[in-house]
Amino acid sequence: MCGIVGQISNEKFVITDTVNALKRLEYRGYDSVGVATMEGDIYKDIGHISPFMAMLPLVATNAAICHTRWATHGKVTKENAHPHASFDGSIFLVHNGIIENHKELKKKLSISGIEFVSKTDTEVIAHYIAYEIQSGLSIVDAIRSFMGVAQGTFAVLLLHKEEQRIYAFKRDSPLVLGILDDGFIVASDIYAFSDKSPKAVFFDDDEYAIISPDSYEFFSAKGPIQKQVTEVTWTGTVEKDASFEHYMIKEIHEQPAAARRLLASLEGEQSKNMNELATIARSIDRILFVAAGTSYHASLIGVYILNSIGVEAHTLIASEFHNYMLADEHALVIAISQSGETMDVVKAVKHARSKGAKVASIVNVPHSTIQRLSDFSIEILAGQEICVASTKTYTNQVIALLRLAQLMGFETDLSTIPDDISKVIESSEAYVMELARTMKDTHDIYIIGRGISYPVSREVALKLKEISYIHAEGMMGGELKHGTIALIEEGVIVFAFIQGPDYDMLSNIEEVEVRGANVIMIADNPNFSPDFLLSLGTMSAFPIAATIIGQLFSYYIAKEKGLPIDKPRNLAKSVTVK
Ligand code: AGP
Numbered sequence: 102m103c104g105i106v107g108q109i110s111n112e113k114f115v116i117t118d119t120v121n122a123l124k125r126l127e128y129r130g131y132d133s134v135g136v137a138t139m140e141g142d143i144y145k146d147i148g149h150i151s152p153f154m155a156m157l158p159l160v161a162t163n164a165a166i167c168h169t170r171w172a173t174h175g176k177v178t179k180e181n182a183h184p185h186a187s188f189d190g191s192i193f194l195v196h197n198g199i200i201e202n203h204k205e206l207k208k209k210l211s212i213s214g215i216e217f218v219s220k221t222d223t224e225v226i227a228h229y230i231a232y233e234i235q236s237g238l239s240i241v242d243a244i245r246s247f248m249g250v251a252q253g254t255f256a257v258l259l260l261h262k263e264e265q266r267i268y269a270f271k272r273d274s275p276l277v278l279g280i281l282d283d284g285f286i287v288a289s290d291i292y293a294f295s296d297k298s299p300k301a302v303f304f305d306d307d308e309y310a311i312i313s314p315d316s317y318e319f320f321s322a323k324g325p326i327q328k329q330v331t332e333v334t335w336t337g338t339v340e341k342d343a344s345f346e347h348y349m350i351k352e353i354h355e356q357p358a359a360a361r362r363l364l365a366s367l368e369g370e371q372s373k374n375m376n377e378l379a380t381i382a383r384s385i386d387r388i389l390f391v392a393a394g395t396s397y398h399a400s401l402i403g404v405y406i407l408n409s410i411g412v413e414a415h416t417l418i419a420s421e422f423h424n425y426m427l428a429d430e431h432a433l434v435i436a437i438s439q440s441g442e443t444m445d446v447v448k449a450v451k452h453a454r455s456k457g458a459k460v461a462s463i464v465n466v467p468h469s470t471i472q473r474l475s476d477f478s479i480e481i482l483a484g485q486e487i488c489v490a491s492t493k494t495y496t497n498q499v500i501a502l503l504r505l506a507q508l509m510g511f512e513t514d515l516s517t518i519p520d521d522i523s524k525v526i527e528s529s530e531a532y533v534m535e536l537a538r539t540m541k542d543t544h545d546i547y548i549i550g551r552g553i554s555y556p557v558s559r560e561v562a563l564k565l566k567e568i569s570y571i572h573a574e575g576m577m578g579g580e581l582k583h584g585t586i587a588l589i590e591e592g593v594i595v596f597a598f599i600q601g602p603d604y605d606m607l608s609n610i611e612e613v614e615v616r617g618a619n620v621i622m623i624a625d626n627p628n629f630s631p632d633f634l635l636s637l638g639t640m641s642a643f644p645i646a647a648t649i650i651g652q653l654f655s656y657y658i659a660k661e662k663g664l665p666i667d668k669p670r671n672l673a674k675s676v677t678v679k
Contacts, residue, residue, distance in 0.1 A: 102171035102673040103183075103197040104129035105276075106293050107258040107267040110284030111314040113161040116144075117154055122286055122293045123167045124150045128489055128674035129197075129289060130171025133182035137193040139164035141262045145182040149668070163265050163314065166258040168195035171673040174203070175220030185224045187231030188215045194230075194259040196223040197289055198274040199678050201253035226257060244270055244309055245322075254444065254678065256304075258287060270309035274677050275442050275470050278302040280330065284314050290442070290675070291333055291468065292485060299335075302328045303468060331468055336362070336482045347666045349488035349568070353652050354526065357519040359483045359493045360500055360645075364515055366482055367504045378461055378477050379508035382412070385459065386431040390416035391449045393676065395491040395563060396437040399498035401556035402644050403435075406506040420679070422449035430457035437502075438462065439486060439494040440675040441469020448679065450474050463501050465494045479505075488667045489674045490568050492652050495560065496522070496645050503641050517638030518645065525646040529633055530653055536621070537657035540594065546571055547585065547595045547613070548651075549578040551606055554598035557644050561596060561651025567669050569658040578609040591617035596651070599624035599631070600643045623650050 104126030108119040116136050123134070127150050134153045135145025142160055146153050150169060168183035175181035183195040200206070203222035206229055211217070215228050226247060233243035240261050248270060256274035258267055269276060269287050279286040279294030279301055286294040287310075291301055302319070304310065308326070310319045319328045345351035367375055382388055388407060390400035400416040407414035417426045419436075422445075428434055434453040438446045441464035450460055450471060462475040465483050472478040481497035500518060507513055540546075546565055550558035555577050562575030576585060578597070589595070595618045599606045607629065610620050624631035625643055635646045659666050 102130045102675060102677050104169045104289045104293070105166070105195045105197050105256060105258050106286060106288040107164070107166040107269065107312070108284065108286050109164040109265070109267050109312055109314050110281070111163065112283055113163055115159050115161050116165050117157055117159065119165040119167050120150060120154050120157065122288065123169055124154070125292050125295070126289055127169050127668070128487060130169050130673040131668050132172045132177040133170045133179070134168065135182045135184050135195075136165055136167035137184035137260060138162035139260050139263065139265060141190060141193065143184055143186065143193060145184065146179055147177050147182060164260060164267055166193065166195050166260055166267065173199055173678055174222040180219045181221050183223060185219060185221065185227045187227040189231050189235065191234070191262045192227045192231045192259060193262070194223070194227050194257055196226060197256045197677060198254035200225060200251055200255060202251070206250065226255070230259070240268065241311070244268060248272070248307065248309070256289060265314060267312040268309065269304070269312060271304045272306050273444065273447065276304040278304070278310065278312065278317060285312050285317060287312060290466065295333070295335055299333045301331050301333050301468065303331065303473065333468060336484045347488065347656070349490055349492065349656050349666050352486055352488055352493045353649065353656065355484065356493045356496045356526075356649065357523040359497055360522060361519040363482045363497045363500050364518070367501070371479060374477060374479060375504060375508060378479065379505055381459060381461070381477070382433055382505065382509060385433045387413040387415065387433075389426055389428060389432050389434045389453070389458070390414065390437060391419045391422045391426070391434055391446060391453070392416065392437040393419045393443050393445050395495045395560060396439060396498060398556045398560035398563070399495055399502065400437050401559070402499050402553060403502035403506070405553050405556070406503065406511055407509070410506065410510045412509055419443065419445035419449040423452045428453040428456045428458040432458045434458045434460045436460065436462040436471050436475065437498055438469070438471050439465045439491055441466045441471040442675050442677050443471075444677045444679050446471055447474070463498055465497070486674075489669055489672050490564060490655070495648060499645050513641040514639050515641060518642045521637045521639070521642040521646055522649060525635060525649055526653070529650055532633070533650065533653040534657050537654060537661055540658050541661040543571055543594055545588070545593060546573045547581070547589065547593065548573060548575040548598070549581055549595065549606070549609055550575070550598040551578045551603055552600060553644050554600050554606075554647065557598045557647045557651070558596070560648050561598075561654070564651055564655035565658070567672060568655040568664070568666060569662065570664060570669075571658065578606050581609060582612065586612065586616070589613045589616045589618050593618045595620045597622045598647045599626065599629060600640065600647075602626055602628070623647050
């Protein structure tokens with residue numbers, strides 16, 4: 102979370118150029134925004150990037166850094182917004198990550214008389230480095246000294262006043278250098294410069310770089326290092342389509358095309374990788390998925406299908422993976438992540454590797470940290486997803502898992518999925534819109550499913566929480582009677598997702614209806630007379646199609662409520678803190 106961008110060039114540029122590149126990373130956080138020039142001018146404010154840009158003066162410079170914040174330490178205030186300056190005004194920096202021992206470092210610096218103006222963990226970096234320089238170290242040695250004492254995660258861009266250079270260093274938080282025709286952009290991820298250049302150099306942990314307008318040098322703790330320049334290829338487009346009011350609905354509608362693109366690739370250029378992954382999966386004792394949020398829900402579907410063909414598979418939310426999952430050389434760990442940067446997943450993957458497990462990944466963002474940490478990686482080719490809520494990437498994650506299972510013996514025809522998705526959107530959108538109008542004052546929604554519908558219930562609940570701000574619980578139909586049913590009373594809405602002739606789900610529906618619940622049934626069995634009948638070419642499309650109904654509900658309820666759909670409060674798309 103937090104997006105950082107630095108720009109440097111021989112030609113002077115206006116700082117709105119740099120902030121424009123930052124805008125492409127706004128999904129990483131949008132609590133506050135700020136920019137600093139090498140001359141020492143700092144502009145910052147709370148809120149989103151567009152209003153900030155509108156009031157920015159047209160200052161020109163040869164080096165600038167900027168930041169969009171997702172607050173961790175210190176409230177959302179102007180003082181806590183980045184960039185932060187050192188006590189002597191010589192150092193300006195932006196940071197993504199958390200300095201875990203910031204209190205300890207702050208205490209030491211405060212004893213030396215340094216006053217802190219913010220409540221952030223970041224400010225300590227600026228003061229520490231400036232203090233070390235005043236004590237006689239070169240700027241590079243001061244940075245190295247900081248990297249030696251710092252605990253936690255960081256990607257930092259630093260300007261030393263009047264010096265035409267950007268200093269960049271990182272541990273665990275992502276950082277990448279983009280090579281432009283005239284100068285460089287250094288940023289949290291490749292999307293900051295994907296409209297300008299495909300050439301990227303990825304930082305590894307504990308590396309730092311000195312970036313000048315004409316050249317760059319990379320260093321590890323041992324000295325200078327040579328880095329590989331990667332040519333990045335992009336999938337899909339991110340242009341706002343005037344026919345859609347929000348990215349979320351645009352991305353929901355993109356799902357048939359994204360699914361088609363992935364299926365073609367899994368049969369084409371990614372087929373070798375996919376076959377290798379299936380071969381490894383067959384040769385080990387068990388598959389362990391690791392993921393967070395929506396990606397975790399996709400992994401539950403993977404577990405369900407693989408177990409159905411006798412393949413031992415488990416999944417766990419990444420932040421607890423090291424506590425509850427036995428990863429060893431007999432396991433294949435498959436990390437699923439849209440961004441490929443989720444810190445909890447990165448940590449779990451590093452843990453699994455240290456225990457001898459093989460690691461594969463299913464990611465959307467090419468060259469992301471998780472992809473680079475993996476022995477094998479499948480790209481889901483959904484194209485950039487701008488809305489904080491995952492929609493099309495969930496669908497493609499499920500398709501990738503279905504394909505893996507198919508190669509391991511799961512009998513299915515995946516070719517009808519794109520058309521199934523199109524049909525579901527066409528046939529249900531207007532009715533969802535109508536029902537959503539009646540739900541705008543709803544406080545609680547309970548969502549139940551069994552078997553392959555259980556992950557759907559979890560995913561739809563997540564969408565309703567993050568986008569519609571409705572308290573929603575997604576649970577196993579069988580679990581309701583063990584407590585949660587106490588909350589069912591007259592008028593409470595229950596969504597029931599039913600795949601196949603699941604009469605146990607019908608019983609669960611009866612149990613809540615007799616207690617006054619209004620049930621909305623989404624099923625593929627016409628005999629059940631559901632509110633939404635999913636007529637699908639393949640049962641494999643069910644967890645995708647059913648979830649899309651939920652995506653549409655969360656979108657249209659949020660729209661009725663006038664909520665900030667693409668950038669919901671308190672969230673960020675790329676969660677790069679623990
Ligand atoms: C999805 O709608 C959420 N915004 C969130 O739960 C997300 O799925 C989670 O943070 C994991 O992200 P990743 O797939 O990029 O790892």
